[in-house]
Amino acid sequence: MTSSHHPPTDLPSVLVTDLTYKAGFGPVLLENINLDLPPGSRCLLCGANGAGKTTLLQVLAGKHMVPPSAVQILGRPAFHDLSLVTTGDLGYLGTQWRSGAGTPGGGQPLKGNLSARTLIYGVQGADPARRDRLLRLLDIDLEWTMLSASDGQRRRVQIAMGLLLPYKVLLLDEITVDMDVLGRLDLLHFFKQECEERGASIVYATHIFDGLEGWPTHLAYMEGGKVVKGGLWAGIHELEGGQRLLATVEQWLLKEKKERRAAMAAGGCKQDALTTAAKQPAPMMPSRHMAYFR
Numbered sequence: 001m002t003s004s005h006h007p008p009t010d011l012p013s014v015l016v017t018d019l020t021y022k023a024g025f026g027p028v029l030l031e032n033i034n035l036d037l038p039p040g041s042r043c044l045l046c047g048a049n050g051a052g053k054t055t056l057l058q059v060l061a062g063k064h065m066v067p068p069s070a071v072q073i074l075g076r077p078a079f080h081d082l083s084l085v086t087t088g089d090l091g092y093l094g095t096q097w098r099s100g101a102g103t104p105g106g107g108q109p110l111k112g113n114l115s116a117r118t119l120i121y122g123v124q125g126a127d128p129a130r131r132d133r134l135l136r137l138l139d140i141d142l143e144w145t146m147l148s149a150s151d152g153q154r155r156r157v158q159i160a161m162g163l164l165l166p167y168k169v170l171l172l173d174e175i176t177v178d179m180d181v182l183g184r185l186d187l188l189h190f191f192k193q194e195c196e197e198r199g200a201s202i203v204y205a206t207h208i209f210d211g212l213e214g215w216p217t218h219l220a221y222m223e224g225g226k227v228v229k230g231g232l233w234a235g236i237h238e239l240e241g242g243q244r245l246l247a248t249v250e251q252w253l254l255k256e257k258k259e260r261r262a263a264m265a266a267g268g269c270k271q272d273a274l275t276t277a278a279k280q281p282a283p284m285m286p287s288r289h290m291a292y293f294r
Contacts, residue, residue: 013201047222088165
């Protein structure tokens, strides 16, 4: 379904209300998640592997069906309103090669030894000035071919394709893993400008924290499919007093790891006790039964 009515821009860019999600009859993957991100926000999404970051981003991108009231992007239901993708208002870039929302390919994996020129100039509706800026920013050679280019070069082409259309909400899942330090810092600066100058909003999941000091306006820390810490950056007391982001997140991860190991150890002790009890020989019959069987 599509919506012909676009709500006022003073609505939250991303509004998640009591979101719980599971795939089919499988386990619950996301539980009771709430997010409220205004226009211009930059939300850092962090947590251990398996915490649910990618699943949450995919739900926000409208890739999984949830109730319309659970996930609203620009005031429209992420899964049910296809115009979010067709207009390019909502963009998603993940770790695998995918064409971005609203670009040719509709999210299909890259096939063939295409050149960077073919891919980038194949995105319809792109502003030439924005395209030239991204080519300079990402230091892309249009003669690269995708089978001969390095992982980092292919990643830069993918990012350029996903950014050619001026999104309003952008979801990023570990997209800078193959980039060098300078390239990542330049890209983070570009994203900050996009949010401050155009009012775009970004949710960025990453394990790489170099250059992120002072970048986010919001933070969400996930654990076991839940957002257990976060909110407005200025309201997170662990980050007060100039404590570095990396050190803070490391503390959270270490605490989570210790608690998980303690729970596993407790479960192991209980299982050991049950196993030991099962291996014990059956008790001797009372003497009266012994006499009976003589």
